[in-house]
Amino acid sequence: MSLELSGLRHVVVAGAHCDDIAIGCGATLLAIREAFPQVTVSAFVLTGAGTPREAEERAALEAFCPGVSVTIEDLPDARTPAHWSAAKQTLGMFARSLTAAADLVIGPHATDAHQDHRLLAELLVTEFRTQPIWGYEILKYESDLPHVTTYIPVSDAQARAKSALLHQHYPSQTGHAWFDEEAFLGLMRVRGAQCNARYAEGFVVAKSVIEIGEHS
Numbered sequence: 223m224s225l226e227l228s229g230l231r232h233v234v235v236a237g238a239h240c241d242d243i244a245i246g247c248g249a250t251l252l253a254i255r256e257a258f259p260q261v262t263v264s265a266f267v268l269t270g271a272g273t274p275r276e277a278e279e280r281a282a283l284e285a286f287c288p289g290v291s292v293t294i295e296d297l298p299d300a301r302t303p304a305h306w307s308a309a310k311q312t313l314g315m316f317a318r319s320l321t322a323a324a325d326l327v328i329g330p331h332a333t334d335a336h337q338d339h340r341l342l343a344e345l346l347v348t349e350f351r352t353q354p355i356w357g358y359e360i361l362k363y364e365s366d367l368p369h370v371t372t373y374i375p376v377s378d379a380q381a382r383a384k385s386a387l388l389h390q391h392y393p394s395q396t397g398h399a400w401f402d403e404e405a406f407l408g409l410m411r412v413r414g415a416q417c418n419a420r421y422a423e424g425f426v427v428a429k430s431v432i433e434i435g436e437h438s
C-alpha cells in the first residue's frame with residue numbers, strides 16, 4: 223500500500239560530502255519540488271567548504287531545488303569521526319539557524335559503510351528529534367546497499383534528470399567506477415521494481431510516527 227505525503231513545507235537535506243544529497247535523493251528532491259513548488263529546502267553538508275567541490279555542490283543543489291539554502295562546513299573528508307564534537311556543533315548550529323521547523327529530514331542511513339556518512343546519520347537523529355528522517359542509499363565500491371524500507375516512486379523524466387544533473391554538475395566525480403548513468407538509473411530501476419514503479423529511490427526509515435486522520 224502507499225501513504226500519501228501532503229502539506230510539505232520545509233525539507234532539510236544533509237550530506238557528509240558534496241554530491242551525497244544529489245546522489246542519494248536527487249530524484250526525490252525533483253519530485254518534491256514538482257509536487258510542492260512552494261517548499262523550502264535547507265541543505266547541510268559536513269565537508270568541502272573552501273574546496274572546488276563547494277562550487278559544484280552549490281550549483282548542483284540550486285539546479286535540483288532552485289532557491290535552496292545551502293550550508294557547507296569544512297570538516298576533513300574521511301576523518302569526521304575524529305572530529306565528532308565539531309560535527310555535532312556545526313550540525314546543531316545549522317539546526318538552530320532554521321527559521322521554520324522542518325517537516326522532513328533526509329540524510330545518510332546509519333549502516334552506510336562510509337564513516338562520514340554513518341557519523342552524520344547518527345548525529346541527525348540527535349538534532350532532529352521530532353521529524354521523520356529518511357536515510358538515503360549511496361552506491362559505491364563497498365557492498366553496503368541497505369535493506370530499504372521506504373520507496374519514493376519517481377517519473378522517468380525525474381530519474382533521467384537526476385542522472386543528467388549529476389553528470390553536469392559534478393565533473394570532479396565522473397572518474398569513479400560507480401559514477402555513470404547505468405549505475406544511477408539501474409539502482410533506481412531496482413527500487414522501482416520493488417515498489418511496482420519504473421523508477422524509485424529507496425530509503426531506510428528506522429522510526430515512523432503516523433497519525434490517523436486530521437490532527438491539530
Ligand SMILES: [Zn+2]
Nearest residue numbers: 238239242339
Ligand atoms: Zn559521501
